[in-house]
Amino acid sequence: MLDRVVSQSQLLALVDELALSRRIVGPVRRSDRHFYGPVDRADKLDLDFKYCVYSPKAALFPADQTLFEFQTGPDGFQTSPVYDESPLALVGVHPCDINAIRLLDRVFSNTNIDEHYLSRRRQTFIVGIDCPTPCTSGVFCRDMKANEAREGADIMCSPLPPNGVSDDVRYGVVFGTDAGREFVLYSHAGDPPTVDDERASERYISDKARAFPQSIPYDVDALPELLERSYDSLLWEATARRCYSCGSCNLSCPTCYCFNTYDRLEMTLTSGTRQREWDGCQLRSFAVVAGDHNFRAKAAARLRHRIYRKAKWVKEREGVAGCVGCARCDRACTAKISSVEIYNQLAEEV
Amino acid sequence: MAVLGRQPTDKAKSLYEPEPAEVVSVEKLTDLENVYALQLASGHPLGHLPGQFVQLALLGIGECPISICSSPTRPNTFELCVRRVGEVTEHIHRLREGDTIGVRGPLGNGFDVHELHGKDILIVAGGLGLAPVRSLIQYILDERARFGQFHLLYGARSPGELLFRNDLTLWRERDDVNFHMTVDRPDEQWRGRSGVVTTLFSEVPRLEPGETQVVIVGPPVMFKFVVLEVLARRIHQRNIFCSLERRMKCGVGKCGHCQANNVYVCLEGPVFRYGELKALREAIE
Ligand SMILES: Cc1cc2nc3c(=O)[nH]c(=O)nc-3n(C[C@H](O)[C@H](O)[C@H](O)COP(=O)(O)OP(=O)(O)OC[C@H]3O[C@@H](n4cnc5c(N)ncnc54)[C@H](O)[C@@H]3O)c2cc1C
Ligand code: SF4
């Protein structure tokens, strides 16, 4: 059931309205590729993008972020936390990335509440755009049950099949939150869905179901069990022979959230900041302790760790899947190590 | 998500902000280890359990996880035994009485002392492993009536590496603890026992399997041999505990560095039951 129907120009007008009170981050074209980037006006966005090279994760969890400022003196020190609470709108987020954000929400709010993430997240309005067909070859979001996002976006827009009346792309809008509903209704954008729109939406859904191929020959719910049996498989060693331990897979992953912390000291030596920066479990030093003991010294152990995290452990811990099937890791890897290929090979292990 | 809907408390405290503590005293234990007694600037006790740790922060330098080596039964100060091995610990060793340092914690699970109450206790410590377990030893000695027999075995590589010598003397003098120690490599002055820590098991009388709780903290190699010794005495696997070490950055279950398979050592540990560890493939290697 749709809540509203808007044309692409109406959607862009909505984004301009969001831009009155929020920073806008959305798909922008740079040479022949798309990236999520800041814009001040909606017409700088390219809503017809296929996919963005990186996910919009950095807008919520920056690659390098200040946690607190400190000042030291003869009487000790003082700290004050740094939170970014400036309102933000993420525009044009695909279902895989919305599902990845749902995982980050969970990770940073369970057990210990991380205000550095959550203060940004609370101020973030998400305009999702659904994918009628796979955005590029090699994705396996359908297998990961992540090519739909029923929750996570404030409004979710699906491009409806053309109705023969207008050339403008029309989106069927579903409100994901009260904030989304209020925003669209108060701005009087678009129209209530007609019977024809509902029918178009049903056709959209059934066309979409056929458009996404199955890339993994089993239901992903079986993946944890398959992995459980493959811990000692030679597959890890065999695949990791090619691995450069460069961490590009971690860097490009929308769900990777591991980080390093470090202190930055001003020239005065009396003030500075504690920073956190993205880290990656595929890097050699990730589990090294003093005395140079490495708890995951072999690339094979690190690769296994990454795949187990993505396909088993994160889901078991957080209740939200750790892999959304966007295949960014597979595309980023210079060694052509492919997670979907590993998931396929696992089916052959008995 | 409930937390997302929640209004931010204005200037909520960050998970990562240390609070100031004053260095009350510094004592040199060996060439590499000093013990620091600290007091929170707020005046509050740290409120820890034996076996927990803190993140010790030198602002501008960095942070590192250090076990709390004193018992909460001695609440005025808390003690940390720091081995100088790298950048942060090197700077910690430059601290003097009266200096200020940052502390986050207590962190981790610690020992479930209630489960130990009423039982016979065997503690086996090797090397720097004495530091985390000293909080429990002090606790048992301060609450002696709550425990049955108490056996304590300690091994160090050489006499020069023995930690907490005052404690060692004290423990030897007390007759309510069956304490023995050994060094792997004795020197000329050494009058005590030599050999690896497992040789001390000859000093431990028959243990009552269902009634005995065992704590083993030391380097991984030692751990395996001691577990074997303990299992040979038919101690239940669920009654054997140990403390794990991992690289740690956040100490609060976010940064991912301390993972052993699917376990976050900073949250679910550092104290684990041997029964749990066996199933955890990356735990003891
Ligand atoms: C739960 C726990 C309890 C510990 N208790 C004690 C103790 O009571 N006394 C003691 O002397 N040491 C203890 N350690 C080890 C101590 O944390 C490391 O020796 C220390 O982090 C080394 O830091 P560094 O900067 O001096 O060394 P560097 O080698 O320069 O380390 C750089 C960074 O690597 C990380 N790192 C390196 N080694 C370790 C390590 N072993 N564990 C975790 N992170 C590490 C730290 O984040 C550190 O900031 C404990 C470790 C853990 C995990
Ligand atoms: S991107 Fe490829 S080569 Fe680089 S660490 Fe990941 S798997 Fe290894």
Ligand code: FES
């Ligand atoms: S130390 Fe960061 S998750 Fe455990």
